[in-house]
Amino acid sequence: MSEIERYLDELAERLAGTGDAGMRILIETEAHLYAAADDAMAQGLREDQAEHEAVSRFGPPALVARKLRAAHRGGSVSRALSAAWLLAGSTICGLGIYSMLPFLVAVEHHGWAAPDCYVSLAQDCYLPGGPVKPLSSAAAVLAAGVVLLLCRWLAVRYAGLTTIRRMLARLRHQCARVRIRPATRLPRPT
């Protein structure tokens, strides 16, 4: 077994559980190491020396596996937080707008001379259709949603939280990913 094959075996073990990302990097590593070894032999090294040089330059398998796990772990947390934040903000905004609907209906019926209770903080208004929350409560809910979305925007802008565009790109990436066959060790072209 050549040094490159030993390296690939060890890397495959280290990448266990990384799924398609691990399989993909394994295939790329194989192509990379043989290309690097070919270049080294073209510069005058023997085959075993060239393979040793290629493997040495690539770095320890443990390091590569750790970097790959880190690259995907950080993104998952950021995406989950970003999505949850966006969902919470949008939901609260939606509730605020929904709570304002009775007020808008009342305005349509009564004109802008709306009853005083619409601006009350605590009292419900009793309209022919039933009690409705005062406008100030709905406005407070809407404001809370807007503040939440604003905070998320600041986190995206200044703290590197995942954006919607990145989430969509990730989604497209997942949908379009190629099903990778298990890496096959082809004999080196002579």
Next chain:
Amino acid sequence: MPRILGMDLRGHLDLLLLTTLRDDGPAHGYAVITRLRARSLGAFDLPEGTVYPALQRLERDGLVASEWDTSASRRRRVYWLTPAGTRALAARRRDWRVFAHGMHAVLGHDVTEEFG
């Protein structure tokens, strides 16, 4: 020129990879690494295996795209810059210029002359 290993490159690898893809066009990982090494005159001699997770992270973030190239005897993943990557690169280059200007102002001209 002295080699710069791991620690100093960690925060700037994305900028270097995006720049290489922008300037030299689409390329597979090995070509990106050899171009980077050549352009840095051997100074950026990082463990080559760490470039692939970085490329995957950039792709996950929508800054680069990739597809398999099966024209060679071994399948290789070819990467290129996306429009979002081009915008991100412009922003990071601005940040880098400010940072480099500040460092240069603090360290002085004699530091660059040491490696001249």
